[in-house]
Amino acid sequence: MRKTILIALTLASSSIVTLTGLVLAKEESKDALPLGSISRAEGLEAWKRIEAVVTHPRCANCHVDARAIPIWTPAGESKSRIHGMNIRGGESRIGAETVPCSTCHVTSKLPNPPAPAPLHAGIDWQLAPVEFIWFGKSGSEICAQLKDSKRNGGRDAAGLVEHLKHDASLSGFIPRAWAPGTGRTPPPGTFEDHVRDMALWGAAGQPCPD
Amino acid sequence: MFELTVNGTKHQVDVVPEMPLLWVLRDELGITSPKYGCGIAQCGACTVQIDGAAVRSCQARMADVAGKAITTLEAVGNGKLHPVQEAWIEHQVPQCGYCQAGQIIQAIALLKTIPKPSDKDIDVVMSGNLCRCGTYERIRGAIHAAAEKMGGK
Structure with a gap:
């Protein structure tokens, strides 16, 4: 019974997050640029930099499919492997059905400890929603997905930029990818570069490579 | 200075x-059931x-737990043995015992989430x-026994 309640609460809060995302998507981000103010060529250049970020293990490893098996890329290694200790995010995507992610990935805004201690964030650790699969996908597949409102939390281009800023305001997963603690590799560039690139890509009409 | 409540008692550290x-817990408050294994x-x-x-x-830092209620093995039974602790004794689970406080706390969490767990x-x-x-077989047996004691509720 308690398990059912926990899962129901988790799914309910996921819906709230989705609804919040829908609302945010309708808000204009101060960082977003007017549609059409950036050329398609510049937009594709921006996408190349975005792709290098979203396919980086630091960002892709928790964007997994419905099996909800998080991926590890241990510090000093480039090959991915499944998360140890039988950890599964479950339908809740936060491990509520078995071991909550926050058992080890404790919610904290303090700087990340050095590898191999687990990473932390200012919001409860979780897998990305199941619609947002990045791990194992090509850059062009992720590009198509990112501009599809059915697979990006109902966000338009400005909403995606706002999502980044909102996550940063919570010391969430996205900006902390660039501050993963000693021994871990961050994605290329900086968080600010990524926000700027998302704005450029959005203003160019979200072009994707062929 | 931080305040936290451990086993029902308020402390300032x-x-x-x-x-x-x-x-x-260990060095400031002298509560030694939680063990340092790996950090x-x-x-x-x-x-x-x-x-x-x-x-x-080992992962929860003081700034993040201030004001929260902490419970260690010393108090999980509220003055008596918790059914999981009873089952642990009946099944003679601990050998060296170093990991057992963590095992019992995790087993209690398991039974809250899944009252009648499968192997x-x-x-x-x-x-x-x-x-x-390598007490895993005994741990498994004790958890099944504790589930029975707790009525699978």
């Missing part, structure tokens, strides 16, 4: 914000309850708690 809860959440020996949830205390449920949830004595 003068430590740096980054100090892990495990250090605070990186890979063994589970330091597991305690924070606001009722099992958490690796597979136990293996999945207890996989993050390592035992160098």
